[in-house]
Amino acid sequence: MTRKTLLVAGATGIVGAAALEHFSAQGDWDVVALSRRAIPPAPRVRHVALDLTDATACQRSAGAFEGVTHLLYTALYEKPDLVAGWRDAQQMEVNLAMLRHLLDALALGAPQLRHIGILQGTKAYGLHHTQVPVPAKERWPRAPHDVFYWHQEDLLRERQAGAAWTFTVLRPQIILGHAVSSPMNVIGAIGAYASIQRELGRPLCFPGGGRYVHAGSDSRLIARAAEFAATHAVAANETYNVVNGDMLVWQDVWPAIAAHFGMAVGEPTPLRLAEEMPRHEATWQRLVQHHDLQPLTLAQLLGSSWQFTDRTFGHGLETPLDRIVSPIKLYQAGFNGCEDTEDALIHWLARMQQSRLLPA
Known part of the structure; x- marks a missing residue:
């Protein structure tokens, strides 16, 4: 070898x-x-x-x-x-x-x-x-x-x-995985948003814009x-x-994300995460202490990911543009890999929890 x-x-x-x-x-x-x-x-x-x-x-x-x-x-x-x-x-x-x-x-x-x-x-x-x-x-x-x-x-x-x-x-x-301080970590942003909403006793409301099709x-x-x-x-x-091989519409995977955190799905509520979520640093630090998470601020954990997630969620857009790319060339070359995007979202949320970056 x-x-x-x-x-x-x-x-x-x-x-x-x-x-x-x-x-x-x-x-x-x-x-x-x-x-x-x-x-x-x-x-x-x-x-x-x-x-x-x-x-x-x-x-x-x-x-x-x-x-x-x-x-x-x-x-x-x-x-x-x-x-x-x-x-x-x-x-x-x-x-x-x-x-x-x-x-x-x-x-x-x-x-x-x-x-x-x-x-x-x-x-x-x-x-x-x-x-x-x-x-x-x-x-x-x-x-x-x-x-x-x-x-x-x-x-x-x-x-x-x-x-x-x-x-x-x-x-x-849309890359799904996790890394501390990545500027485009949508998994981390979703997880922190859900954890804070749960701590505040709120349902998990989708904060973005209208439906559109893209891929993870x-x-x-x-x-x-x-x-x-x-x-x-x-x-x-x-x-x-x-790309994973399937399509992604955020509103359609939202119930699975809510279920992972044991939360009810709320009505869609537009929210600019990059503006709103930094205001919840005190809540996040309470979660860090209570769940023995790695001692990171939201900014240290997520970098610019709130801004990236706003864009990925189509915030402020009633009809975001579909963003679809073809994976055919890679398949024709002989690569046969694929992933279920909903399963991948849950996998990486769980990995961040296991790594003490998000509360379970």
């Missing part, structure tokens, strides 16, 4: 954490976790503490990447104002520089590098600001808007000239898709949408 070594950049994020768990459980992979923050010890996982925005530090760390054969790049820089940052030139430049600094270090320290997997998202299609044809497909030309994905992908194509490695772009939609991407599924891309020649220099 040929051993492979995966470097996971952004190891404390939602996808990075799922990748560590998945690849370290496989018998033929060793894993190097790259992040600024520490990670829990795990078998066959070695941690490299590194700030990818620091070019000098990356150069000095090149030796830490000896033996790396594969890279999964999930590192991300977001501004505190999450949505405004998506069109911010400085945000794009920082994300580009982070990848460039790591590629420079790998060119020095990892001559055996064979494959790079990199995460994008459905902002590639413009789904975050406009109606696009249904379903969105990878073969379309680039959407006419600036996003850091294009800068990173162009850099990869430039660096690939004369190199021995290939790369694969993975495009999930379980982080465990993304990790499996990343392994497929890393180990199958058909995926070389390709782009794949990675």
Whole structure:
């Protein structure tokens, strides 16, 4: 059995954490976790503490990447104002520089590098600001808007000239998993919102806008898709949408979420979570004390996730735009993974409870 070594950049994020768990459980992979923050010890996982925005530090760390054969790049820089940052030139430049600094270090320290997997998202299609044809497909030309994905992908194509490695772009939609301080942790936001409402004796009211159809991407599924891309020649220099395989309408899974918390479903009650929920810090701290949770504030736990969840829930929109992408290309390539989105939501809520991040 040929051993492979995966470097996971952004190891404390939602996808990075799922990748560590998945690849370290496989018998033929060793894993190097790259992040600024520490990670829990795990078998066959070695941690490299590194700030990818620091070019000098990356150069000095090149030796830490000896033996790396594969890279999964999930590192991300977001501004505190999450949505405004998506069109911010400085945000794009920082994300580009982070990848460039790591590629420079790998060119020095990892001559055996064979494959790079990199995460994008459905902002590639413009789904975050406009109606696009249904379903969105990878073969379309680039959407006419600036996003850091294009800068990173162009850099990869430039660096690939004369190199021995290939790369694969993975495009999930609403990522389901958990990670502390992630700016887009809808699971954590739902769980904290439900826990606070329950503590206040209220039913679980859906706080968003009108119904619309989109999809979830379980982080465990993304990790499996990343392994497929890393180990199958058909995926070389390709782009794949990675979604669970079913559809998601928040109002239709809301009863299952309420049942998980032992709550009644209330009438839909529009609420801008990013404005309202920080006001409940005292209630949250009461829950932290009573349930012996990890001693985190809402801001420390969720980052900008309230704002992301408002957008995901279609807050303020009577008829949000459907956001549907096609998973067919990935299936046709030979990947057969799928997840039930309702089950995934409950799984990750339970995982956050087991990790003492949410009250049971």
